[in-house]
Amino acid sequence: MANIRTNYTLGDTIEFIDSEGIERKEIVRMIETQIVQGYDLWVIYGYGDNLYELNHVSEHKILISQKQLNEQQQKPGRLSKATTT
Secondary structure, eight states, X not given: OOOOOOSOOTTOEEEEEOTTSOEEEEEEEEEEEEEETTTEEEEEEEESSOTXXXXXXXXXXXXXXXXXXXXXXXXTTOXXXXXXX
16 A cells, blocks of 8 residues: 655645636645556545545645745735646
């Protein structure tokens, strides 16, 4: 059995920038793993108000957007040119 290390657990609050550039703060409501061809194993987090219609985002994207959010908070008034997809 694989030992999967993640940065989040159920109930954690995460802050990140979504694909439209909007800052979001969500609670992790579901964690699942998924094998993506060519990318091995990804950890996918479900978040959102409705447990039955969760939005999904990968840990990788959360970490990238958290980095952008931190950069923006350190330099008020300047927006990062980096975008997430």
